[in-house]
Amino acid sequence: MKLNCTIDGTQQSMVVNANKPLNRILEELSDSFVRNHGCLDAGCGNCIVLINGAARLSCLIPAFRANGAAILTYAGFRKTRFCHDIERAYAETGIKPCSQCYASKTILIGGLLNRYDQTRASSMIKGDAENKANYSIYSRDYLEREMGINICKCTDIDDIAKVVELAYTYRRQRSGR
Amino acid sequence: MADNIKAPSIHIPKSLADLLTEKGKDPSLRIFAGGSYIMARPFFYTDGSGDDIISITQIPELTKVSQTDRYLEAGACVTIEQLLNSGSYLMGKETFRAITSIASSMVRSQATIGGALCTPDTRFFLSCVLSTIGAQVEIRLLSKRGLKGHKITSSQMWLPVNKLYNSEGVFLYENKAILTKVRIPAKTNNIQVFRTLGNPMREMDSTVFFGFEYTPVPNGISHPNLCLAFPKNGFFQNLDFSNQLSSLSFPPDSQQIEDMAKLLEKKLEESCPSATPIQRERSRRLFVSILYQISQGIV
Numbered sequence: 029m030k031l032n033c034t035i036d037g038t039q040q041s042m043v044v045n046a047n048k049p050l051n052r053i054l055e056e057l058s059d060s061f062v063r064n065h066g067c068l069d070a071g072c073g074n075c076i077v078l079i080n081g082a083a084r085l086s087c088l089i090p091a092f093r094a095n096g097a098a099i100l101t102y103a104g105f106r107k108t109r110f111c112h113d114i115e116r117a118y119a120e121t122g123i124k125p126c127s128q129c130y131a132s133k134t135i136l137i138g139g140l141l142n143r144y145d146q147t148r149a150s151s152m153i154k155g156d157a158e159n160k161a162n163y164s165i166y167s168r169d170y171l172e173r174e175m176g177i178n179i180c181k182c183t184d185i186d187d188i189a190k191v192v193e194l195a196y197t198y199r200r201q202r203s204g205r
Numbered sequence: 206m207a208d209n210i211k212a213p214s215i216h217i218p219k220s221l222a223d224l225l226t227e228k229g230k231d232p233s234l235r236i237f238a239g240g241s242y243i244m245a246r247p248f249f250y251t252d253g254s255g256d257d258i259i260s261i262t263q264i265p266e267l268t269k270v271s272q273t274d275r276y277l278e279a280g281a282c283v284t285i286e287q288l289l290n291s292g293s294y295l296m297g298k299e300t301f302r303a304i305t306s307i308a309s310s311m312v313r314s315q316a317t318i319g320g321a322l323c324t325p326d327t328r329f330f331l332s333c334v335l336s337t338i339g340a341q342v343e344i345r346l347l348s349k350r351g352l353k354g355h356k357i358t359s360s361q362m363w364l365p366v367n368k369l370y371n372s373e374g375v376f377l378y379e380n381k382a383i384l385t386k387v388r389i390p391a392k393t394n395n396i397q398v399f400r401t402l403g404n405p406m407r408e409m410d411s412t413v414f415f416g417f418e419y420t421p422v423p424n425g426i427s428h429p430n431l432c433l434a435f436p437k438n439g440f441f442q443n444l445d446f447s448n449q450l451s452s453l454s455f456p457p458d459s460q461q462i463e464d465m466a467k468l469l470e471k472k473l474e475e476s477c478p479s480a481t482p483i484q485r486e487r488s489r490r491l492f493v494s495i496l497y498q499i500s501q502g503i504v
């Protein structure tokens with residue numbers, strides 16, 4: 029099939045098998061995309077990219093679902109202000125994921141902060157107050173589940189919580205909120 | 206960049222009628238919903254089988270959610286995350302909490318209800334949760350009537366979720382039916398307890414999904430419903446066992462709890478022989494601890 033999509037802001041057009049996983053396409057296009065040939069079952073969580081703004085495991089996205097999408101890998105994400113907030117928080121706290129999971133965890137945190145923004149703008153989960161509380165995206169439980177998609181244990185979840193909090197403070201300061 | 210691997214063709218029907226016709230004509234078409242299970246199979250791409258794919262997420266009938274006072278009805282292609290968003294008012298808090306414990310929001314935004322229930326050889330948590338609370342599913346059977354004329358018929362029926370599987374946990378309707386809707390009952394005064402022990406993606410042979418629902422009555426419980434699922438090794442929901450459980454007077458003493466646990470072990474051995482020893486032991490312990498908690502009024 030002919031796949032047309034935007035990768036890190038550049039329009040791309042290529043012929044690929046319709047079921048080819050997006051991570052393989054990205055690996056072939058860019059040397060900097062993390063290679064996870066050892067991962068056969070979506071188990072490592074190192075292939076995360078943003079697709080139309082939402083974090084996704086790229087190995088679970090076949091080419092035919094990526095057609096027309098705006099894809100941001102870490103190489104593109106790192107140029108954004110959102111990434112600078114997170115990297116500033118890494119520097120300030122002295123907490124930083126290892127080189128193997130750095131790209132994915134940074135995108136994951138970026139995706140989480142996007143959710144915080146959306147939730148502030150409009151309550152995402154409408155309905156029962158108790159269920160809302162259980163689902164709180166600010167809870168440690170939630171953070172643990174979200175970050176748990178990446179199996180690398182180099183960073184403690186409480187440390188990640190500090191980075192998330194600080195990065196969100198920077199993001200809000202920057203946008204004057 | 207086209208690899209030396211057979212490329213599948215992709216069918217994207219725009220209506221349920223088209224889906225039923227296409228899948229009926231060619232049962233080997235692989236139904237592709239969220240794709241999180243299919244793509245996560247080792248060697249899915251490199252094994253080169255390249256089965257043709259029928260992508261079902263653009264069918265309006267399969268992406269609708271509606272509610273009444275008594276239930277929520279969701280199309281098979283509603284994602285688990287969308288289900289949480291729309292079901293928050295209607296679902297009991299334990300059910301809601303159990304569903305939020307599935308993977309992370311990233312996977313839940315991709316995985317669909319139908320995909321979570323129809324994986325051919327692996328049972329996931331949603332099947333246990335929905336079965337415990339008595340959810341029903343609508344399926345459309347695919348059948349070819351008359352070999353010569355290849356006339357396609359489909360018939361629709363509603364089933365309880367547990368009727369989708371045999372006791373080994375195998376999905377009974379692979380390539381025979383399409384799951385189209387699920388009906389989830391609204392919260393009642395019943396009490397539910399759900400637990401997952403183990404990681405269903407990484408420790409399939411030791412993971413246990415546990416679901417238990419009952420109606421509290423003075424000195425006992427009525428309508429108990431226990432459901433156990435073992436990802437690769439079985440699906441257990443036993444009427445006889447539930448009946449025995451409802452005849453137990455509360456609070457049971459430790460001997461009665463031990464007797465019930467032994468009965469559970471026996472039933473599991475009979476109906477889920479492929480459950481591993483650790484899965485059976487975990488199930489027994491979970492069950493015993495829940496019975497103690499019920500008798501002490503903790504759950």
Ligand SMILES: Cc1cc2nc3c(=O)[nH]c(=O)nc-3n(C[C@H](O)[C@H](O)[C@H](O)COP(=O)(O)OP(=O)(O)OC[C@H]3O[C@@H](n4cnc5c(N)ncnc54)[C@H](O)[C@@H]3O)c2cc1C
Pocket residue numbers: 070071088235236237238239240241242243244245281282306307308309312315316317318319320321322323324325329330331382383384385405406
């Ligand atoms: C990283 C990761 C973590 C996970 N963690 C958990 C977890 O913690 N707990 C848990 O319970 N599960 C977990 N899962 C499993 C997840 O629940 C399933 O992968 C998901 O529910 C499958 O849904 P899907 O829509 O993506 O299915 P697909 O991959 O599209 O399809 C799955 C199967 O169902 C068939 N199918 C799909 N829709 C229909 C239909 N309407 N009618 C008939 N057949 C159909 C397909 O042909 C295929 O065989 C995890 C998965 C991943 C990738």
Ligand code: FES
Pocket residue numbers: 051064067068069070071072073074075076085086087088
């Ligand atoms: S490559 Fe390991 S999760 Fe995607």
